[in-house]
Amino acid sequence: MKKTILLGLTLLLVNIITAQxxxxxxxxxxxxxxxxxxxxxxxxxxxxxxxxxxxxxxxxxxxxxxxxxxxxxxxxxxxxxxxxxxxxxxxxxxxxxxxxxxxxxxxxxxxxxxxxxxxxxxxxxxxxxxxxxxxxxxxxxxxxxxxxxxxNECPYVVTTKQGIMVDLNYVYLSYVNENHPIITETIIPGIMKDGIIKQIDGYQGVTKDNYDAVYKQVYAVWHYFNKNNFNYNSLSSYYKGTVSDIPMVQAQFVRTFSEVYKTKQANCVDGTILMASILTRMGIGAYLVTTPSHCYLAFSLDGSDANLSFIETTLLGSDIKDLDAESRKLIQDTKLTGSDTYYRLTSLGKSTYDNFIWALLSGYNNYKKDAGKFRGSEAETVFAVTADNAYNKFLEINYRLLSVKFYREAGLLPINQ
Structure with a gap:
């Protein structure tokens, strides 16, 4: 009995010393x-x-x-x-x-x-x-x-004090909210009332090498926001550290879906999230395209990751009359759907269709000049860095092509706002 008590006291003393x-x-x-x-x-x-x-x-x-x-x-x-x-x-x-x-x-x-x-x-x-x-x-x-x-503050890169840099650009997708009641109760009915399209059917109307049905649906969304005076408005991040600092957090201010709809103002991230939310709801695959200093939208023409079109969302509300003659001619000469002439004739005031064409051409040019840099949804996100190479790694990892569908299926949830 005394041996048992002594052993218990010894173990207790060892535990206390270890904890101390x-x-x-x-x-x-x-x-x-x-x-x-x-x-x-x-x-x-x-x-x-x-x-x-x-x-x-x-x-x-x-x-x-x-x-x-x-x-x-x-x-x-x-x-x-x-x-x-x-x-x-x-x-x-x-x-x-x-x-x-x-x-x-x-x-x-x-x-x-x-x-x-x-x-x-x-x-x-x-x-x-x-x-x-x-x-x-x-x-x-x-x-x-x-x-x-x-x-509203979205972290997109963090470097820990142990020198580990983590790419968090996918967190932007938490602002994409395809189930927001504003979409189902206001935006979708408004789009249908405009008469650009007769139905929303995702990819059902797509045939081989003919993507008219998708372009028309995306244009219907673009027309709705232009008609309702949604505009680009730059709003910078207000929390940033120095990229070469360790530890470091980079964050961007992002409006929620309801805030963008209420204010009718959107920066590059806001506008991309707005469009991505609605296209996802319509059954069209949407992607956030990020760079170290910009964000714009991609959408799939056939439901695959291999056949994408790009759109510069900061051109919401812009007028092609401000462009030079060569650019205006390029827009007018672009053949997109079998309804090009009809859409141009039915645009009131500044042409929302020509504006749409210009946004597509600009988006494609943006992507083309950096095409070899972009990393897909499944790319590596964790890297060891030092103060000497942190800035270059920051530039490298921020070229992302992020699929809403991929991250939804992985479990990423939207914010309920």
Whole structure:
């Protein structure tokens, strides 16, 4: 009996000493920030608890908050608790160490308050409290102040302090909302009332090498927004670090679908998202085309990734009368559908059809000059960088061609706004 008690006391003393020697700190993917848009986008995008290939991570692979532990031993039981009542329920990650680790990250799956995050408009400080237990013994509790960014701020590249650059351009797709009631209750009925098309049928009207049906449907959407005075309006990001800095976050301000519709103002990302949302609803494959400084739209002519047309969405509301004579002649000479003459004659005032042709030609030219740089939906997203090569890698990875369908099927969710 005394031997059993002595053994129990010895094990308890070992556990206490181990916990006392433990060294850890709060870790955050976005450098002491939380982005609601990212949380929303990845909520079903591979968020199960996993161990990485290097064996130095356990938890939510898309998590934003966790802990960095300096040393752990095989067989130790670890539990991490994170609390921040304003944005989440108490979130816990518990696991057993399978191997010794001198540098380990543990990221619980955060139980966000989704109704709160989708309406979080302004950046705001929030206090979080983190507790770490080893072998059922509390090591310590630590508090930290973080910034919760607004829902309109979309992170598209992050570099961690460990020198890992991550391409997050796909998060833009969380603003694409093909199920928004404005589309079904207002926009689609408005498009049909305009009479450009008699029905919405996606690719049903496509025959071999004849894509009239698709072009007509896309033009119907373009005409609707031009007729209703939607215009390009530049709105720059207001959160940017220096690209060569480590850590670093690059974020772009993006209006939600309902905000774009209400204000009738759209920057390059907004306008692309607006069009992508409606085309996706109509059964036409839509793509976001991103570069280090721009975004425009692509759409599939036959439902495949191999046959795309491109459109420069910043030309919404523009007038071809402002173009030189050579460009105007090029537009007039372009044959797109069997209804070209009819569409031009039925355009009132500035021709929405000629404007549409110009947007297609401009989109194609934009893509053509950078065609060899674009990376598809399944491209690599994680890269090791240094301060010396971070800027060049940033330029390289931001050429993306992102399929809405691909990411919807992978689990990326739209923001409900």
């Amino acid at each position: 020697k433990l060294s850890w700190e709060i870790s955050s993917f976005f450098n002491n920030q939380v982005f609601p848009t990212y949380s929303w986008a990845v909520s079903y995008l591979g968020s199960e608890e996993v161990t990485n290939e290097a064996g130095n991570f356990y938890g939510d692979q898309n998590g934003q908050l966790g802990v960095h532990i300096a040393a752990l031993k095989k067989g130790q039981q670890v539990k991490v608790e994170i609390d921040a009542n304003e944005i989440m329920e108490s979130s816990v990650l518990a696991f057993n160490m399978l191997e010794d680790a001198t540098d380990f990250f543990a990221y619980p799956q955060i139980l966000y308050k989704w109704n709160t995050l989708e309406t979080w408009k302004q950046p705001k400080p929030v206090n979080i409290k983190v507790k770490v237990y080893v072998n059922n013994q509390l090591d310590r509790a630590e508090q930290k102040r973080i910034i919760v960014r607004g829902v």
